[in-house]
Amino acid sequence: MPLLRTAMLWMARQRQLEALVRAAPPARPLVQRFIAGETLDEALAAVRQLNARGMTATLDVLGENVADAREAQAAAETYCHVLDQIAASGVESTISVKLTMLGLDIDPALAQRNLEAIVDHARRLGNRVAVDMEGSPYTQRTLDLFYALHPRYGDHIEMVLQAYLYRTERDVEDAIAHRARVRLVKGAYDEPPTIAYPSKRAVDAAYRRQLERLLEHGHFVSIATHDEAIIRAARGFIRRMGIGPYKYEFQMLYGVRRDLQEQLVRLGEPLRIYVPFGRQWYPYFMRRMAERPVNLLFVLRAIARG
Ligand code: FDA
Numbered sequence: 001m002p003l004l005r006t007a008m009l010w011m012a013r014q015r016q017l018e019a020l021v022r023a024a025p026p027a028r029p030l031v032q033r034f035i036a037g038e039t040l041d042e043a044l045a046a047v048r049q050l051n052a053r054g055m056t057a058t059l060d061v062l063g064e065n066v067a068d069a070r071e072a073q074a075a076a077e078t079y080c081h082v083l084d085q086i087a088a089s090g091v092e093s094t095i096s097v098k099l100t101m102l103g104l105d106i107d108p109a110l111a112q113r114n115l116e117a118i119v120d121h122a123r124r125l126g127n128r129v130a131v132d133m134e135g136s137p138y139t140q141r142t143l144d145l146f147y148a149l150h151p152r153y154g155d156h157i158e159m160v161l162q163a164y165l166y167r168t169e170r171d172v173e174d175a176i177a178h179r180a181r182v183r184l185v186k187g188a189y190d191e192p193p194t195i196a197y198p199s200k201r202a203v204d205a206a207y208r209r210q211l212e213r214l215l216e217h218g219h220f221v222s223i224a225t226h227d228e229a230i231i232r233a234a235r236g237f238i239r240r241m242g243i244g245p246y247k248y249e250f251q252m253l254y255g256v257r258r259d260l261q262e263q264l265v266r267l268g269e270p271l272r273i274y275v276p277f278g279r280q281w282y283p284y285f286m287r288r289m290a291e292r293p294v295n296l297l298f299v300l301r302a303i304a305r306g
Contacts, residue, residue: 002198004293009190011299012286015025020281020303027302030295033255035062036129036277040085044279046254047091054265055273058130058251062278065100069110076114079129094158095122096130096274100144112145116267121150122283123156128181130222133160135189136196143171147178157183158222162187163167163207164196172210176217183222183251184211194245206234209278215243222272224251226260235269245270253288 011017021027032132036046066072079095086093095118102114115131122129131146133139139162139242146159159180162166163186175182176243182231186203187196197203204227214221223234231250251269252261264271276284290293 004296005290006118006190008290008293008296012290018282021285021299022304026102029247030298030302031281031285034253034256034276034285035281038277038279038281039090040277044085044089044091045092045138045276046275046277047086048089050220050273050275051092053262055261055271056249057091057273057275058096059093059144060096060098060132060274061101061286062276062277063101063280064098064134064283065105067105069103069106072101072106072114075101075119079118081178083118083121083125083127086127086258093128093275094128094272096132097175098132098140099145100134103143104138104141108141109228112148112252116146116149118167119153119157123153126159128156130158130160130183133162133185133187136165137190139165141168143174146180150178150180155220157181158183160224161210162189163205163210164191166195166197168206168210168213172213175233176219179219181220181286182214182218184214185224186227188291204230215248216241218247220246221248223248223250223273226252226257228260231260231264256288276291 021043036043043059043082060170061078066075082095097115097118099111103110119129126299133142143159143178146157149157159175160183161171162185164207174290184207185248186207192240197206207225207230209283211221211223215237225231249272250264251272251274261273263272289299
């Protein structure tokens with residue numbers, strides 16, 4: 001249902017709709033399912049619960065596209081504080097950052113300085129930073145920044161590649177050559193067919209191809225999907241090829257397919273949960289709604305009742 005998905009992703013960018021969703025009490029349980037809270041304390045409590053269930057985490061402070069250098073620097077300071085609190089509380093969690101939140105729209109050099117400050121801090125604490133991948137206008141700039149830092153920080157920094165982009169086959173080969181740690185996702189943005197596979201079937205096939213390549217020849221791959229067929233195929237491939245657990249982990253989003261999360265842990269697979277928190281949850285929340293178009297009905301019903 002690509003039209004519904006496009007409509008949901010359009011809604012994710014509409015500030016007026018954000019006010020409606022925020023003001024609708026019936027939307028709250030749905031929001032709470034995908035967002036671990038608005039404060040760091042709430043998010044750390046969620047991570048503690050995941051750890052107790054045998055899962056590690058990666059914390060994401062929600063926010064995107066800052067327009068002011070001070071805001072970008074404040075975001076970097078917030079992330080350093082999150083790293084300190086992870087260390088102080090003893091939970092098992094890395095962090096995930098978005099470069100537009102660190103100033104990529106203002107000046108790539110500013111985003112690089114902010115990212116460097118965070119990764120440097122993470123290295124001192126023995127932790128790691130994943131650089132989330134945003135829409136296609138940012139792909140090359142995000143990879144450039146990643147590769148500028150990777151020689152110095154190695155496994156303290158992880159990149160994200162989106163299987164739906166045609167260019168990703170090439171980016172996978174670069175990642176293999178650089179021995180970079182990769183999180184492979186299908187891709188969550190609305191991209192035109194000139195640069196991205198338009199059908200789910202083609203995206204799934206691309207994901208499988210790229211994943212096998214990374215599992216066999218890559219340094220470390222985070223298999224970030226809730227797609228049961230892909231997970232089953234990946235586990236079969238890993239077994240057949242004799243690939244050890246030091247080369248991969250599974251990753252899933254907070255609140256999505258909790259049954260499958262539990263199942264993977266029971267099977268003894270390493271699993272990390274992406275845990276978003278913060279006040280600016282609306283665009284992230286709407287991207288999650290777009291992944292399952294039936295969710296649109298829940299949102300509209302909540303707005304109507306609110
Ligand atoms: P697919 O969309 O085919 O879903 C497979 C099944 O999972 C569905 O049939 C349904 O059962 C379930 N499911 C999936 N999403 C659901 C939802 N929202 N609600 C309920 N059920 C759902 N993207 C990106 O562009 N940049 C990034 O940096 C990241 N980072 C990231 C980190 C992690 C840890 C994960 C798991 C995902 C991302 N993503 C991302 C999102 C990713 O691109 C993709 O949009 C989602 O993971 C959904 O795709 P699936 O691979 O799960 O497959």
